[in-house]
Amino acid sequence: MASFKMKAGAALVASAGLSAAVAVEPGWTTAALAAGTSSAVWWRYGRVGTRAAIDRWDRNAARHAGTASWWDLTRTSSAWAMRRKARVLRPSLAGAPVWRVWQTPITSVAVPLCTVGRRTVYTSVEESTLRVGIPGTGKTAELACRVLDAPGGAVVTSTATDLYDLTALVRTRSGPVTVFNPGGLGGLASTLRWSPLSGCEQPETAARRAADLVGPQTPGSEGERWASNGRRILAVLLHAAALGGYRMADVAGWVANPDAATPFVLAALKDSPQPEAMRTAARQMLGTNARTRDGVMLAITPAVAWTTLPTAAECGDVDPDDSWEITDLTDRAGTLYLLGDEDGTVGPLLSALVAEIAHQARRTAAARPGGRLDPALLLVLDEVALTCRTPLPQWMAELRKRNIGIHAACQGLAQLRQVWGADGAAMILNCAAAVLVYGGCKDAADLDLFARLAGDRDETVQTHDGDGRLSATSTRRVPVIGVPMLAGLPNFHAMLIRRGMPVALARTPIAWKRRAVRRAGRVARVVHEHPADQRATGAQPAATAPAAA
Structure with a gap:
């Protein structure tokens, strides 16, 4: 809004100067020229209200049948628009000179999403x-x-x-x-082993992990009510398992048989940073009436069902791996x-x-x-x-x-x-x-x-x-x-x-x-067919190389 007012003011001053310059020339021609110039400038720059903005939007949309114009793409989605934000997106460029900012590879600050015509968005x-x-x-x-x-x-x-x-x-x-x-999937070997019990020695981590395992439910639904209680119980179970040196398979067993789990959970919670509060919560949750408890445990079951799969247990039901x-x-x-x-x-x-x-x-x-x-x-x-x-x-x-x-x-x-x-x-x-x-x-x-x-x-x-x-x-x-x-x-x-x-x-x-993908596919085929050529090609071992595209 301010920029439009500045443009309008500058243009009106210029037109006023033109009017003064031609005023020395008698006749209606010069007066009409000055008045026409002033009116055109005001119509272009002086109409800065909501109605004028809507009028400009409608005219632009009509010219391009309601679709994005060249200027729309340039203003919002071009490489120029992205580089204007480079110093914010890359804090390391905050004090860099302008020439260095504009020489930064565009893919370091932006993602080439698609193309519209010949323009990259x-x-x-x-x-x-x-x-x-x-x-x-x-x-x-x-x-x-x-x-x-x-x-x-x-x-x-x-x-x-x-x-x-x-x-x-x-x-x-x-x-x-x-x-x-x-x-x-695909017989692809896991190179990472990670247990959800990692870090659950802390109650806040256990609560966050329980919410992540149970996942979201439709707000206001019956399932959300059971899941809300399930997150609290699962957080206590994860906390107890981490303190007691148990694994996720043990947590799944506790969910299936809460009566048998109670003494193990209470014993493990003695080492909690908040032992009395956690033990009280465990007694309250595990000692509630059987019907309510079974409903809550049923809501938890999908969160730990993966422990019955051998491949999942091999990389998820393990001691924490600190290599990654x-x-x-x-x-x-x-x-x-x-x-x-x-x-x-x-x-x-x-x-x-x-x-x-x-x-x-x-x-x-x-x-x-x-x-x-x-x-x-x-x-x-x-x-x-x-x-x-x-x-x-x-x-x-x-x-x-x-x-x-x-x-x-x-x-x-x-x-x-x-x-x-x-x-x-x-x-x-x-x-x-x-x-x-x-x-x-x-x-x-x-x-x-x-x-x-x-x-x-x-x-x-x-x-x-x-x-x-x-x-x-x-x-x-x-x-x-x-x-x-x-x-x-x-x-x-x-x-x-x-x-x-x-x-x-x-x-x-x-x-x-893409050229890089096609070349990688050729390299993968060479490695698969001629393992001795790995050193010459610089490829990964055949067991981890992707299939050809």
Whole structure:
């Protein structure tokens, strides 16, 4: 608003000077010229109210049929727009000269999300994005590019090995690659062992871990009431198990038989930092009436069901492994792949580990210059509703302040509502700086919602008489992108809803067409067929090399 007033004032002063200069020339011509100049300047710069802003918005939308213009993309999503925020996104550049800031690689401050025409659309490394689409439309191909372009560390979750196969060998060039595969997908060996009991000697850690294992429930539902009580009981059980040297299999046994667990739990809690308070809570929770207790234990059961799977127990029901630290991600640009199963049995274990990483990364960032990680940490969460049942709505709103960007993908908004409820799903959608809506959706409510977000445009309708001659024209309002067009988008195409600009039809990148991925695939094949050539090619061992794209 202030800038418009300054421009208007300067222009009016200039026009006043012109009027004074031509006033010495008699006649109506010079007076009309001065008056016309003043009116034009006022119309262009002086109308700074709400109505004028809406008029300008409408005229711009009409010129581009309600879609993003060249200037919209430049202003919000270009490399120039991203580099303007470089000193905030990279605190190490705070005192750097301008030339160095503008020579910084764009991928260190921004993520190349998609292309609109020939323009690349960027989002900053702190911004969260959401992808909505059915399987096979191109979400995984685009998410793999997010892993490849990560400027620092990356945490990758998925229910398949696709992302690992496409990106792991390339990511070894930037930092250590670690695999946590409790579901045993693809026969891929886990190189990380982590127990949810790690750190639960402290009551606050046990409470946080219990909430992560149980996960979110639909607010106000009967399940949420049982889950709320279950989190409190599970926190006491985890605390007791950590103090007594037990394992997660023992916790699962206590959940199945609380009567037999009571003496073991009470004995272990003697060493608690708050022994009397914790023992009192344990007696109250485990000694309640059988019907209520059984209902609460039933709500806890899915959180510990993974202990019955041999592959999950091998890497999750173990003594804490101190060989991996958060600095592998924050300081060494490492990549951690967490692979789940299709039915979500190991989902609580993955969710607890991702939540622990986010917690440690947030604490690490708070102690860094500017309160941010430099470079940023990316959480690439494929099939987020199955592999990462965490406080995602709150994360998408808050983690950006610490340079922790979230790139999530789901198969539909109904999947988000099923886990986080209607309000949580709406918050996830609202907090995403960019949303990619792929084709193939058949949910009428979702399609109508996205079509309404795209807005309307004016369409000229011509009327012809019986002889085919044009007799009249009229204007009607139609959707910018109709429901049939949105549902029928081809693969690797999506509707882009970007903060600060109208919608656009975009093409999303395909990871296996990138040169680095194709070369990594060739190297993997050479290593697999000729193990003796490992030293010559500099490749990883065949057991950890990804399959060819």
